[in-house]
Amino acid sequence: MSGYKVLIVEDEQPMRELIASFLIEEHYEVVQAANGVEALQLFRREQPDVMVVDIMMPFMDGFELLEEIRKRSDIPFIFLSARGEELDKVKGLRLGADDYMVKPFHSGELIARIETVIRRAGGKQSSQTITSGGLILDLDYMEAKSAGRLVTLTRKEFRLLELLIKHENHTVTRSRMMELIWGPDYPGSERTVDTHMKTLRMKLPEESERIKTVRGVGYRLEAPK
Template identity: 45%
Template sequence: MPKKILIVEDEANIRELLRLYLEREGYTVIEAENGVEGIKKWKSEKPDMLLLDVMMPVMDGWAVCKEIRAESDVPIIMLTAKGETADRVSGLEMGADDYIVKPLEMPEVIARVRAVFRRMAPDDAPEKLSFDNLVIDKQAYDLVIRGKRVDAPPKEIELLYYLASSPNRVFTRAQLLDDVWGFDYFGDTRTVDVHVKRLREKLEGVSDKWELKTVWGVGYKFETKE
């Protein structure tokens, strides 16, 4: 069954362009012209992904993202005309999985959409890592802390799994962008910092046998302790 993508964008010409390119790639496309309509269609259509504009009348993209994240981990890619780092970081902190700065380049949009779905696709065999009070299941995209499933966006789980797959190895931010995001990322390395910050909020105080650690001036590692 084709993946279903909801485009929430107030500019009709952009919606039409996105729809044409996404349908050409085999996706089913639903459209909404403002945030309120987007919320309604998200609830009724249950899409596999949202392409969400930031600046919209009635209800902006930040508000839509916040409301959806309160109930769902469905992947969200923000579409924004604001290129400032602060705006991009704010979107990621609200739970967006990615962002694309306008004017949109369709090959970039398609690459990002494919990358998200590729990360979500199950492998032939389960990929599960277990540590003290922590289980990371990449196939099911589950994060289990102290025996309880904790909601986390797919990219957070992918990043934690990648780091924990090589305990005590230090990865640079550039390496993490290349390997976790899975394509030539168009953003900056602060993307990694934001996702690590969100993971640490979930993992704080869980165990004294491992730690998601910053290696200053280099990057990050999942450190295990004897």
């Protein structure tokens, strides 16, 4: 889902920046606050689409922040906290939180939960799409169509196809794909890209001939003739 703005409220800067990096990689716009008081000010000014909030913070904790937000808005609100006690979860949900995640967390689960609460809230009125020939990608809902057919892709397959379409007729190197989609610290080899590209071609038989291997370099999506 691109085009959405997330307000992250977390007093520990390394954790706040880590969450931000996950969201930016998925094309979210990110606003950051170090405490609840700052978050209220940013909420008024930035008008985010969803909030991801820690509980234990100075000046105003996450529960107090949620109470203040609910006086003003029904914005999707997710707690992301090290406090995993059942009473905390129940309190957060009863105060009006849409979801509650416990640290440590997996980035993919956080993204999925953000997507879910945005959809539940109705999302935006229109979605952003990119096209190439018979390929249509809905970037907000991460849906792919080929020749009018809905294609089931994994998140990384979708991101690979998005990258190829955005760089149509230009070669994207394996190393660049690894960096953008798997991250710079991924321990696997570039053969991972080849495996995913093979699967992508199998899932897109109508367009597979346009996906060219540039030997020793990477891949290129040729424009339709």
